[in-house]
Each structure stands twice: as structure tokens, then as C-alpha cells.
Amino acid sequence: METDSVKLLIVRASPYAMRAILALEAKGVKYELIEENLSAKSQLLLESNPVYKKIPVLLHGGKAIPESLFIVLYVDEAWPERAAFFPKDPYARAMTHFWGDFIDKKIFQLAVSTMKTKLGILIKKPALANSMKIF
Numbered sequence: 001m002e003t004d005s006v007k008l009l010i011v012r013a014s015p016y017a018m019r020a021i022l023a024l025e026a027k028g029v030k031y032e033l034i035e036e037n038l039s040a041k042s043q044l045l046l047e048s049n050p051v052y053k054k055i056p057v058l059l060h061g062g063k064a065i066p067e068s069l070f071i072v073l074y075v076d077e078a079w080p081e082r083a084a085f086f087p088k089d090p091y092a093r094a095m096t097h098f099w100g101d102f103i104d105k106k107i108f109q110l111a112v113s114t115m116k117t118k119l120g121i122l123i124k125k126p127a128l129a130n131s132m133k134i135f
Helices: 015-027 043-048 068-078 090-124 126-132
Strands: 007-010 032-035 057-060 063-066
Touching: 007 015, 007 043, 015 068, 015 090, 043 057, 043 063, 057 068, 063 068, 068 090
Parallel strands: 007 032
Antiparallel strands: 007 057, 057 063
């Protein structure tokens, strides 16, 4: 499939964006990263994901695919030349999707909550942020 018009709207610190990047990299797809500022969302993001207005969003062939898990599914099928991400067996594929959903709902959400909590503390206590040197 043609790859010269692939763009990915992201925020670099997002584990969801990383999932989409890893899928594109694994398939060897050339793409352009477009970094978004979530406190001032671009018109492109708002038009590409009008329901949730969140990243990541894959733009390909004039179509927008939002949400990292759906991006992975799309990339897997749109570029079949490389090894498939998911097994052919229906049961094994269903279990793969189950665990992907579990990771989203339990692990990623916990990581995001933890990051938001730490950012909130660091915003309230800038001296602490400087001593931790995480930014």
C-alpha cells in the first residue's frame, strides 16, 4: 500500500502514541509525526477525531483512524507485506485483543493516572521538579 501520505498526530509522552509508532515502525511504514499541543488542539486534530478529540490519530489516504488499538489493527491490515501482528486462529486472535484491551484499561490507565498525579505535584512544587530532573 502507498505510504507517502501517512501522518501520525501524537503527544510524545503518550504510551498510546508510542503503540502507534511501534506498529508503523514494525511494518516499515514511512510516516510523518505531527506533534499536538493538547492545551491548544489543532484544527487538524479536532477534524480528524471529532468524537474524542484525543491523540493518536493516523491519517492515511485522506482517512483518519483514531485510537491506538484501532491504528494497530489498521496498520496490520493495510501493510500485509510484513509479518502479521495477530495470529490467524480466531481464538488466539480474540485472546490477543482481550489482553490488549486489558492493558489499555488497567496498565496504561494506571500509568497515565500516576503521571498526572506526579505532574500535579510537580506543578504545585516546582522546586521538587528541578531536584528530580525529569523534564
